[in-house]
Amino acid sequence: MTHALDTLNQQHSLPAVLEFMDGGAGLPVAHIHTPQASARVALQGAQVLAWQPAGAVPVIWVSKAAVYEPGKGVRGGVPVCWPWFGARDGLPAHGFVRTRMWQVRHTAQDSQGQVVLRLGLTDDASTRALWPHAFDLELVVTVGRTLTMALITRNTGSTPLTLTDALHTYFAVADVAQTRVQGLEGCDYLDKVQHMATCRQAGSVAFSTETDRVYVNTTATCVIDDTAGQRHIQIAKQGSASTVVWNPWSEREKAFADMAAGEYRKMLCVETCNAGPDQITLAAGATHSLVAEISLL
Template sequence: MGHSAAVWDYRAATEITKDWNGIDQIVLRTPRGASARVSLHGAQVTSWRNEQGEELLFTSSKAIFKAPKAIRGGIPVCFPQFGNCGSLEQHGFARNRMWTIDDNPPPLHANDSSGKSFIDLLLKSSEEDIKCWPHSFEFRLRVALSTDGDLSLISRVRNINGKPFSFSFAHHTYLLVSDISEIRIEGLETLDYLDNLFQKERFTEQGDAITFESEVDRVYLGSPNIIAVLDHERKRTFVIRKEGLPDVAVWNPWEKKSKAMVDFGDEEYKQMLCVDGAVIEKPVSLKPGEEWTGRLQLSVVPSSFCSDRLGLDRSGL
């Protein structure tokens, strides 16, 4: 992969270049000017821009772009665990490994590639991984940008082990917002959630939408496949569509936690919100040879677009 200069494939609008640490990254572009960047470090989406060139994902100004530290921002891949338990590093090891470009991926559904600029990435279990998580797997991730600028991530995990294994998972999506106190999430009302600020105690959401005035660290269970994040000040709405990802993690560290994180600015909590498509409460179990697929699609629409109509507009993935 030693590219001294950028290599263009005009058919796929895909450019392979290097970041300032010399790590390969892939830039996806649409004819209208939307773009996304994906690093081989963690298969992490580090940027997603709309047709006006505006960044839609948050990355901390203090993020550390050097292994073994995960990048604070973008969309890290949390696998084979979400959270912190056992001997594994927090949120698993996938976000801290170097992935490879998968030149010959098994076929996906025709809808997953038609009219899209995309890249297929691959992570296989290494000897180092097997020491802390003794299972053989292949993790394939397709990152795609549709002609209208929607970003989709399709994850496939295959068990190539001699015995079953289970895992939890999340696309830890850092959305860039104007002001956290002006944000509301619709689609999670009335759901049960596990509250990480109260030893994962189970509560039921009482509000007609989720708003923010202090630290939030929750996992909403059995959520609908369409969630809306409304940014009142920017008059735009992030629409999150998902399949195979029943849970939604919602996180904002607020002031005190922000000051405690070395790779996060003291005031940056005001401009970010994590809303993750995830599998947390009931981990995925795979027998030998079985494969799991999870899909996440992110789009942005004007907030004048009524949230009641979300299910009617371009429904499904």
């Protein structure tokens, strides 16, 4: 691991700004720190684990009981769900890229002082055994006063491919029972708690029980009103026609060994997605970008 970290740092570190360190169990994590913000990004799964603008409390949530092991996703952060969202019989939940090691393709600091980290993954025999398509996948993470994540899919094969995807963002809130999500008023959603019943959102989204919804046909910007934390978190998006809102609440939380008791009150997922009936079909040679832009208002 020391040799691998040395190589990463020789090739891609940015002095006093970006350094690769052992995140546990030999898993490399990019640590980013600038006057604008700090962040951590794991190379396994290209998973953003932290983002904290200067002078603010953390915006991204990770469980205290999260497991850091090869081949296992971390509970929290921003898991990349691709090329499918949700469960599939006999296949990894939320696709196969969130537990694979991604390659660092480029690091830089732009003219605005933001750090840009570009991670990539391509198909091989093991991916084609799960999903028989040729692809090139990139996650471009831009860390500044805004956190921007762009998931870029390129169909490098000779036939069309169809996928669903998500930037499955876990947000830190002071008390989910005092939190609302604005921007989805009047939207239809599929309610997983009610066996995928179709419902319509009245007013902002509030939380008093398990919530697991796919809001469809929406490109809207959402705002998390974290009342107890006295802040508003904005999630703007591009290339996404659905939004997932999730909190497991107290009973469902018990099913997750990698969540500590009562942590459901401190987190909320608002996910930038193409999910449910919302699918992306790419012709040979075509590209699709799924973008989430997160900022404090």
